[in-house]
Amino acid sequence: MARKEVEITPLAFAKIIDWVSSNTEREVGGYMIGKVMKDSVVITDATFAVAESNPAYVALDNMAQFRIIEEIEKRGTDETIIGFWHSHPGLGCFMSGTDIATQRIYQSLLPASVAMVNDGNAFARSRSLADFEAHFYRVNGKEQQDYHEVSFNVITDPNKLLNNLVSHVQAQENPEKIAEKTATKMAFELRNTLRQLSESLLTEEQFTKEHLKLKKAIDSACSDIESIDKQLISKDFFSDQIKKTEKTTKELQKSLNVEITKQRDQLTQLTKVVFGSTLLAILSLIAVITLLILTLLS
Ligand SMILES: [Zn+2]
Incomplete structure (x- = not known):
């Protein structure tokens, strides 16, 4: 299997699936926390941080970012905010103009940053995981208005998963x-x-x-x-x-x-x-x- 550019723990993925599929009438979103590795980023946790939202718009709580950073610094781990995730209920996954502009800021601060877009409406009806839409994106250079998809997988190596979880949990207060x-x-x-x-x-x-x-x-x-x-x-x-x-x-x-x-x-x-x-x-x-x-x- 080719190496994926994003690896996400089942814990972080399950949290996002739950938030997205229980909010099919409005956009929701939050932040992804993890580590930047040599060839990939590993997402170990996710937070829910909605300040304001409607069916086609979500504003994230910016103060939540400061709280996350403060907490990460307190723990002294090498984790950071990898990017933001948000849902497009019933609209499918893509990057809107606003999404691209936001992601451009994230990537200027952290080049490895990724954006995750989800649509959980089909999953909410069928409860079949195959129907849950999840895509990761990065924006291209400044001159282009474009973005590209970044491959991902849910971590299935038990040792890697347990190591991640153990260090994550040990870092908690x-x-x-x-x-x-x-x-x-x-x-x-x-x-x-x-x-x-x-x-x-x-x-x-x-x-x-x-x-x-x-x-x-x-x-x-x-x-x-x-x-x-x-x-x-x-x-x-x-x-x-x-x-x-x-x-x-x-x-x-x-x-x-x-x-x-x-x-x-x-x-x-x-x-x-x-x-x-x-x-x-x-x-x-x-x-x-x-x-x-x-x-x-x-
Ligand atoms: Zn969007």
């Missing part, structure tokens, strides 16, 4: 609170995806015994997530659940690693829908569980 908040939100969103995933694992003919083992682990993680989701108000219960979930997670993670290595070639042949939603769902699950474990350890 209050990881426990963030883990709890993220866990609740993602548990809710993941439940249906996991259900669909375990059903497809059951029916796909080419899936072997390994897949059935994986399905069992997912089912059990799924019911754990459900009870966590219901009982999250009780902290003691939350801790108990983390302990219970930890074992399942380790098993799931182990079989996932084996699975990914073994099935990588096979998976690339599957449709983009199956590929995208399967890995995104499993890796998002690992992300959630990692956050839970970190909470427990912190």
Whole structure:
């Protein structure tokens, strides 16, 4: 697979999908936080920062940028604001004149900056990830009024993903609170995806015994997530659940690693829908569980 110019963590991508698809009547947007690498940018987190919006216009809260920068400086990480994301509900993805002018400012400050445009209206109806439109862009030189698309992928390398998440969470002032908040939100969103995933694992003919083992682990993680989701108000219960979930997670993670290595070639042949939603769902699950474990350890 050719190297992508933008890599985004499932956590950041899931946040944007949620904000965009739950606002189909108005434009929304915010900022993307991440790191500039040698050949790419890695987006580790995203924020929602709408000051004013209507169906065809969004003004971002500029003060939010200062708060983000202040926070990043406090943490002392090498992260920065990579750019802005915003939605075009029902209009499809492109860069308007205003978008181009805004992005030009970002790129003058940070040449590696990218703009992300999303349309989540089709996804909001079908709930199929393949229907979620997401595109990254950079503007061309000053003399041209043009822009070009920048390739991206959702990070699917488990080690890379976990490293990113661990450093991200460790950099937070209050990881426990963030883990709890993220866990609740993602548990809710993941439940249906996991259900669909375990059903497809059951029916796909080419899936072997390994897949059935994986399905069992997912089912059990799924019911754990459900009870966590219901009982999250009780902290003691939350801790108990983390302990219970930890074992399942380790098993799931182990079989996932084996699975990914073994099935990588096979998976690339599957449709983009199956590929995208399967890995995104499993890796998002690992992300959630990692956050839970970190909470427990912190
Ligand atoms: Zn726009």
